[in-house]
Amino acid sequence: MLRKPLLFMLLLAGCGKGPEADLQYIKQARSLGAEWALVNEQANEGKLTQVYVSSMHGWLRKQLQTTATSLTQPDSAYGREVQTLLQQPDDASPEQLRAHSDKLKQIEDSLESA
DSSP, rough: HHHHHHHHHHHHHHHSSSSSHHHHHHHHHHHHHHHHHHHHHHHHOSSSOHHHHHHHHHHHHHHHHHHHHHHSSSSSSHHHHHHHHSSSSOOOHHHHHHHHHHHHHHHHHHHHHH
């Protein structure tokens, strides 16, 4: 008997749409952008092999694409920021990647403080 109300509550909780529902994806995209910047920074300093860098770029893009398709509001400011990250070339400057990651962090902070 307790199962039905619990299941209903879980379903209701999953129905909440909007920026709050996307917060986990915003955090993930921010983290991926920062990691991409670090990989490119280390690659520019000659500290990583090309095989590793290529592998990381592929993995980061795949994760960002998954994040982008998971957003409930892809046309939002954060959705556009994720798309902008995806449009960057693999060898984008670390500063440019961090700038996008910083914008996502600002959005994340504002949602968490709301």
